[in-house]
Amino acid sequence: MRPARALIDLDALRHNYRLARELSGARALAVVKADAYGHGSVRCAQALEAEADGFAVACIEEALVLREAGIRAPILLLEGFFEADELALIDQHDLWCVIHAQWQIDAIEQAQLSKPLTAWLKLDSGMHRVGLHPADYQHAYRRLLASGKVSKIVLMSHFARADEPECERTAEQLAVFQQARDGLSAEVSLRNSPAVLGWPQVPSDWVRPGIMLYGATPFEQAQEQAARLQPVMTLESKVISVRELPTGEPVGYGARFVAERPTRVGVVAMGYADGYPRHAPSGTPVVVDGQLTRLIGRVSMDMLTVDLTDLPQAGLGSHVELWGKQVLASDVAMAAGSIPYQIFCNLRRVPLLYLGG
Ligand SMILES: *Cc1c(COP(=O)(O)O)cnc(C)c1O
Numbered sequence: 001m002r003p004a005r006a007l008i009d010l011d012a013l014r015h016n017y018r019l020a021r022e023l024s025g026a027r028a029l030a031v032v033k034a035d036a037y038g039h040g041s042v043r044c045a046q047a048l049e050a051e052a053d054g055f056a057v058a059c060i061e062e063a064l065v066l067r068e069a070g071i072r073a074p075i076l077l078l079e080g081f082f083e084a085d086e087l088a089l090i091d092q093h094d095l096w097c098v099i100h101a102q103w104q105i106d107a108i109e110q111a112q113l114s115k116p117l118t119a120w121l122k123l124d125s126g127m128h129r130v131g132l133h134p135a136d137y138q139h140a141y142r143r144l145l146a147s148g149k150v151s152k153i154v155l156m157s158h159f160a161r162a163d164e165p166e167c168e169r170t171a172e173q174l175a176v177f178q179q180a181r182d183g184l185s186a187e188v189s190l191r192n193s194p195a196v197l198g199w200p201q202v203p204s205d206w207v208r209p210g211i212m213l214y215g216a217t218p219f220e221q222a223q224e225q226a227a228r229l230q231p232v233m234t235l236e237s238k239v240i241s242v243r244e245l246p247t248g249e250p251v252g253y254g255a256r257f258v259a260e261r262p263t264r265v266g267v268v269a270m271g272y273a274d275g276y277p278r279h280a281p282s283g284t285p286v287v288v289d290g291q292l293t294r295l296i297g298r299v300s301m302d303m304l305t306v307d308l309t310d311l312p313q314a315g316l317g318s319h320v321e322l323w324g325k326q327v328l329a330s331d332v333a334m335a336a337g338s339i340p341y342q343i344f345c346n347l348r349r350v351p352l353l354y355l356g357g
Helices: 010-024 033-037 041-048 060-068 084-092 102-110 134-146 169-180 193-198 329-335 340-345
Strands: 005-009 027-031 054-057 075-077 096-099 117-123 150-157 188-191 233-245 263-268 285-288 291-296 304-307 319-323 352-355
Touching (some): 005 010, 010 027, 010 193, 027 041, 033 041, 033 060, 041 054, 060 075, 060 084, 084 102, 096 102, 102 134, 117 134, 150 169, 263 319, 285 329, 319 329, 329 340
Parallel strands (some): 005 352, 054 075, 075 096, 117 150, 150 188
Antiparallel strands (some): 005 233, 263 304, 285 291
16 A cells, blocks of 8 residues: 555644634634645544534535534634525524625525524725725624624634734734724634734634644744644655665756765655645755655655665665654745645645544
């Protein structure tokens, strides 16, 4: 059997969830959209269900996967519905729904629901992607209340730059939010992972941690609270072939690496078809039998090559950690010009193996 696989440490996931709660002092919706950032949404939700206040996903398709797996906890649709006819399923499956546009309020007014909805009313406080304009926010709130179709409204917004510790934009967005919601007494939800970790002064009744649950930092620089996260995924494989190359010989497609000294090359069963980033350059950290070394040559579809020259004990069958507790996914992502969010979401083909029930 091909040795490439991803181990998912569910105890680490629970540790990170508890950290989000501890740091915020708030209730926390575990964000498990995009198949829990590649970690498997059903197993991750099951592992958290006993303690989680609820879950958040991007769309109803993702929510139904969780409901079909027996998850009974609240599930928030972060983009609400895309078409009005989804409201029947939202009603039937007791889903919470972000409302970010006027047309969604129209649809709710016209909907036939068996019971009132929980709505999260989203303000565009400056990210300018989705959300109601500040000038329309109070009117939207009153319309929703008056519709008789909602039982509860949570006030929410989303930060564009909370991962930049020195950036004033987060405080500006908060000020826009506070002004727009002035006088509305309702629960509030503002903080994603970087805001949970780095913006303790931002109020929240509900936080929405995503990437931090999976143990990766959203920050580019070292950050005190992010250092407390435990990596959840270990992407691992084995050395399946070894080459001794004399100085001057190339490795792999495009001869991207040429040996500058007699080089022992280990070939690892892992490639971009598994989600390992093709743009990771020579020098990207990788761990072989517990020892740090480097990727060399171009990543191909099913294989990549590593430098074993200084690891004489390593060879055929050696264990390789592409990322995990020794090499952080965020470091691999940075080397490849990406972010941990994307390299997790790109994971495919490798079997996921769950540890810690
Ligand atoms: C994805 C998402 C989150 C989680 O973001 P992280 O940076 O992964 O914590 C929170 N809120 C909304 C609205 C999202 O779309």
